[in-house]
Amino acid sequence: MPKYIVLLGPPGAGKGTQATIIAKKLNLAHISSGNIFRENIDNQTELGKRAQGYMDQGQLVPDDLTIAMVRDRLAQPDCQAGAVLDGFPRTAAQAQALERNLAEQGNEIQCVPYINVPDETLIERLSGRWTCTQAGHVYHLKFSPPQKAGFCDKDGSPLYQRSDDHQETVENRIRVYGEQTAPLIDYYRQAGILFEIDGICEIEQVTQSILECIEKTNK
Numbered sequence: 001m002p003k004y005i006v007l008l009g010p011p012g013a014g015k016g017t018q019a020t021i022i023a024k025k026l027n028l029a030h031i032s033s034g035n036i037f038r039e040n041i042d043n044q045t046e047l048g049k050r051a052q053g054y055m056d057q058g059q060l061v062p063d064d065l066t067i068a069m070v071r072d073r074l075a076q077p078d079c080q081a082g083a084v085l086d087g088f089p090r091t092a093a094q095a096q097a098l099e100r101n102l103a104e105q106g107n108e109i110q111c112v113p114y115i116n117v118p119d120e121t122l123i124e125r126l127s128g129r130w131t132c133t134q135a136g137h138v139y140h141l142k143f144s145p146p147q148k149a150g151f152c153d154k155d156g157s158p159l160y161q162r163s164d165d166h167q168e169t170v171e172n173r174i175r176v177y178g179e180q181t182a183p184l185i186d187y188y189r190q191a192g193i194l195f196e197i198d199g200i201c202e203i204e205q206v207t208q209s210i211l212e213c214i215e216k217t218n219k
């Protein structure tokens with residue numbers, strides 16, 4: 001049975017970091033809605049132009065655009081064995097759309113690891129985050145620094161700071177998360193597929209906890 005894993009958690013919790021590791025380990029696709037929007041902005045597509053204003057302000061991109069974009073991504077051949085979803089769903093409407101979308105193929109979400117990190121840690125993580133220009137590999141000045149300052153270990157491309165990682169936008173993203181995305185914690189808890197993960201441990205320990213809940217829910 002294909003594996004669909006939804007990583008839930010606030011901005012800066014480590015969803016992208018963990019999704020990259022888990023997807024590689026389990027040979028699954030990594031679907032990051034934020035990365036797909038950023039690629040569209042870089043390529044100046046119509047979708048990118050519509051998403052940019054919302055992202056710059058730390059608001060969510062409207063559901064209709066986001067749901068259609070992820071639906072297209074899930075239809076790609078590399079998602080047939082399953083995927084790790086990072087940053088989607090983020091609203092009740094997105095969660096319901098994902099369920100319908102998977103059910104059409106006879107699939108379902110296997111588990112939802114919820115990476116729990118307090119707000120003060122999120123701000124520290126996001127203000128020190130650097131991302132590579134070529135493939136979005138993520139570093140942190142203090143917690144996971146690159147070997148050569150300013151450059152990606154994996155592909156050598158220069159690192160940059162995301163424009164929505166400035167303090168005011170970060171605070172807005174955390175507020176929007178609390179209002180629109182945090183209700184999904186109870187939604188998935190009631191469905192019996194939520195697993196709370198302590199996100200303030202070392203990266204490797206967080207990975208281990210996520211792998212354990214994937215193992216526990218294997219079908």
Ligand code: AP5
Pocket residue numbers: 009010011012013014015016017018033034035037054055056058059060061062066086087088089090094125126128129130138139140141143144164173199200201202203206
């Ligand atoms: P998106 O790109 O999804 O951003 P986000 O959810 O705010 O999450 P981040 O990427 O900021 O954080 P993360 O949890 O992935 O943490 P990371 O691993 O990088 O979305 C951006 C925008 O796009 C949204 O604001 C919205 O506008 C739009 N959007 C996207 N999806 C949408 C949707 N579904 N609907 C509507 N709009 C949408 O880690 C952070 C830092 O911490 C890194 O430096 C990392 O090295 C470090 N770190 C990670 N883990 C640890 C650890 N255990 N210990 C110490 N440091 C750690």
